[in-house]
Amino acid sequence: MFLTYFSIVITGYIAGIFCAIVSHPADTIVSKLKNEKGLSLFDAVRRVGFAGLWKGLGPRIFMIGTLTALQWFIYDTAKVLFALPRPPPPQPPNTVQKRYGFTSDKEPGSNNRHNENTPERANAQLSFDSQNNNRGGYNVGDDGAIYYYANSILPIQWTNQHSCNDVNADCTLILQYTCNDSLRDGASTTTIPVTVAGEQNSTYRLTEDLTSYLNCRVRSRNKNLFTAEQNLGSSSTSTRQNPAGTRYGYECPEERDYYPYWQPTNWIKINPNCNQFQYLNFTGLYIANLPELLNQSTFLNLSLSDLRNLAASGQNTDPLLLNATAYFDLGPRLITDTSAGIYHYVSTRNNDFSNRDQKGRIIVQPFQFNYQTIGQNTYTTKLEDTTVIFPEGSVNTTVPIKLSKFSRDQLSQILPLNGQNIVNKQTLFDSVYVVEPYDLQFSSNIQFQIPFQELNNDQKNVDVLQFEPTNGVYLKLLSTLDTNNRVLKFQSDTAGVFVFVEKSSSSIWVAGVVIPIVLIVIIIISTVIYFRLSPNRYIQVKDQLTKTKRSFFSRV
Template sequence: MSLNIFLLCYTILILIQPIFTDIYLHNPRGSNNRHNENTPERANAQLSFDSQNNNRGGYNVGDDGAIYYYANSILPIQWTNQHSCNDVNADCTLILQYTCNDSLRDGASTTTIPVTVAGEQNSTYRLTEDLTSYLNCRVRSRNKNLFTAEQNLGSSSTSTRQNPAGTRYGYECPEERDYYPYWQPTNWIDIAILTNRQDLCSYYRQNSQNIQSRFACTFANKDVLIAANNLGIIIPNNKEQCEAFSDSRLNGTKPSWVEYPSLNQPAPECYTPSYTRENHLGDIFGSDMPVYNWTLPNISAKKCVLRVRYNISTADYDSWNINSTSNLGNLYVMKEYFANESTAQNRGYRYQTNPQIQLFDGLNLTLQLAINTQQYGRVFQDRSFTFEIRQRPTEYQDRPIYNLNVRGRRGNIVQVYPALEYDFVPNRLEIPPNSYVHIQWIGSNTTPPGAGQGNQQIDRNNLLLLTNKKINPNWNQFQYLNFTGLYIANLPELLNQSTFLNLSLSDLRNLAASGQNTDPLLLNATAYFDLGPRLITDKSSGIYHYVSTRNNDFSNRDQKGRIIVQPFQFNYQTIGQNTYTTKLEDTTVIFPEGSVNTTVPIKLSKFSRDQLSQILPLNGQNIVSKQTLFDSVYVVEPYDLQFSSNIQFQIPFQELNNDQKNVDVLQFEPTNGVYLKLLSTLDTNNRVLKFQSDTAGVFVFVEKSSSSIWVAGVVIPIVLIVIIIISTVIYFRLSPNRYIQVKDQLTKTKRSFFSRV
């Protein structure tokens, strides 16, 4: 099949708003094409990728070290986007991707890399895509089936509706940047897609290069690619024309139609994005930042880069069912309201730059619309600097690792915008016992000047437990946990009295002084600090409030954080409309496709019976008082969540003391203290007990009542009632006068009652 026909199945990332529809990556540090400028504005917007963002955004490259994360550790990706997501105002899609290659680098200058082999190999220049991929883009024909409005495009894949002149940004391919899923091979691996259009999730997942191969017309030899580029040769983008292509200037060398295997990765997750309002570069509901908790892949890679792309699409026309036949002003909007296209055109209702529309027929009243057809198809993006993914050492195996980092740069909110002031990431971290926390941060030694402590052009951080006072203990949402450190305070606790995560005094000193011990403003510290992973056991259960004394400045800026160490095992699972499976130790919970209508964060926990009575003190005793309660209790939160289809539990027999035939499953409703018996089945092959429920809540296991007890509980009351009836009949037969007296008395009582009524 011709690739031209195949490409009609793909969609353009349609965006609106002509300026400042930005996205900024804050953790890991987003570059926005900055390097090490000491000015608020970046020096070169074309350094390595086309961001379309404001020149003041982004952070400098980190100094004095390099950020790394362990494989399968949890990294919170945080960003801000200016316009709405998950709202009726626009369709919003965010695409999170990463790529890894030992040749990637941050570079050492603000100069764009040249299109030469020498430039590709020169460490002075930033490199996030390779030269071969860019040359393939430049000599390959663009997809001419796409809707490009009235823009005058060139023939190469470097020319798109958003970038018709093919302006170069490093080695980025403009067509790959502007379209998703892209039909040509790419080195970017999909992590997740966050979109309002949940109906497209299956399409996105099925067509991701993670699981689908790609085909492309290319030259096998890099030297031939360079020659073709220098000669301005454009080769076809479909199989038939590729195999027939020939150009005498290449001395008989022909391109080949090549299949590029899939990236052999899981299909990307697909969720509803967090709600954000339009015209506002800020937080979501709940005063938090948009975040995706990425479980890093189980790989070892020295150099990786994270990319986020952002779009909001307009409904002025159907972007999924439009192609090149509507180019050059042949797209008429709202034409269903007119007798024919000629009438729509005469009234100005044609998709073109800054059209003037006539609102009423026969009335000389026109309005000009602010439409730029180049910018209506607009994509925005940001990228991280390079980071390493390390394989875990043996001692870190089989336990979760949570990354705790720092975002932001020096200055007040006006000086740093649209970047952020300093804060910990995440500034609220909840972990189960026997987990690792990896505390690490990085900054710049040439950050733009701004308000704060110490040297104006350096980023420095530290971490200390807040003073251990208690003013109002009633704020604590976890009443069963002790909290340490007063969040409303600003003074730290003495190190020799600090109990922060039960870390050693040496660790506490390193956190407090950022590795040095000679300067109170940390001027002798380095921009990079790494404590390394630390095991947090159940002995550290509690709530800890901490602060950075270097940057916290009451009434000006706040850099504090909170760590909650629970006494029980749990994990969080974000579920959407697809099928999701989550495991907690050996227990499995399956959320079938369509069990929820939107994206929902689920918390699955495992309590002991004693913990249940402590954590649910009001009504927990109602169920704990059952003497036959097994020690394993499973909790799905939020408690009141209703599922469209039953979620499925698989509990291993050993959790039930291998007495599975003698177990009842009860679903406990913690608010009102009532419970419901659930049907269950035994899977003897897999040695699990299975049951289902259409609501979240607390699930407990009790021993079945024996048959003899059941008989006594039902038969004995019936026998007593029969004995009472027979005895009464015999008594009145033996005493007929007494029967008449009782009957007469009842008749009088009945008349007296009627008269009162």
């Protein structure tokens, strides 16, 4: 590439010098014709003929060639070396409508509050089971009531009862709302009675209708749910968190404690996709489903032992299933005849108080990978016949490493937009290796050994590129061929994405040399033809060059 730029500049320079030499006598003749014969500039140039065209052509060729080469050089260099990441797209504000009554810190009346004159709420059972302390939320107040207009947007803020900060915590936040012409705040902190008169009395707060609560009270609870050591009633008002069936307004405890609910409900989901894409497609499978016996399950073709661990969160010794940890990792498994994606399941045990839905998640990745925890000693990890060696002292502390192998198409799906330039290379081989975390620096170079068959046995025509996916920048690595073991070897001091491309064709370098030579030959041939057709002009130019030579050596 750089030779091509250099050739363009040199060609323009040579052409400029040649044209300047030829145009010098033409310039003299034009001036002489104008002065002696009184001709116009146009007629004088026309008299001179073809030689007059050289006037100014040489400098223009030089300038155009130089500026074009410089422009291409700056553009390509900036594109390769300074490919900056695109800014992330703006995220929509968290502005959705609120299900009446939660732990909102701005909406008055939440946490079962109303018009109390004390910092503490007066009735924790006013309308719903918030499981919050008496100081939570804000009073409605007697004066300055808040008005809401149709089509207005209400921002929501809340505090989780349990932390979701841990990387192993799978927190799903569901926002719901309900609509009814009879819903009201009421004017009292007394719990609404279970009567038609109470439902119609505007003194009491009404957040759910009486019919839904009566259906909940007479409907049998789901007896397949885990209850621990709790002694529950028989209706849907009794759950493991509410075994006595304590009433909170017209709220149905079973509908509150489990999601998605398998019975009719007045509550509509605002964010059906929540934290997982296509979450609605997954939760829709849970509606009115029945638990599957382990010995009849074909879930992901896992073994019966693995299915038992998933159902009990790894705990098989406690009959009450109370001693298992809140997080359980089955570990990697080879899954066959299964599409890649995220698979959700419901375990037998309720994993933790903050995870009432007993949900589990299994991620099936469509590529090979291997996790390896390395330290200050020498470690070797393999994927099929590919070997990566972490020499002694490559890291100063224990670090988890993930080695993955992707195809070209799979790589395009995981890279950010500013990283797609490496995938768009037409000469990219189909084997791509990734070492994570990307930003990990090694004190000693890690060593790769890639079998020749991964490179279509075309190892002599392969360049190794290390790609930094965050900023979209890549660099070429030195590589060697081990013909005895039939592997391609290379080293790197950082993790990242390692790809293989065909070596640049030599035709580009040949063109950078041949094209300038061809241009020079064309100029020489055209000049010879011109002088043969105009012998008088040749004599004039020769005479002018002789005079010019004498002037160079003249002394003043």
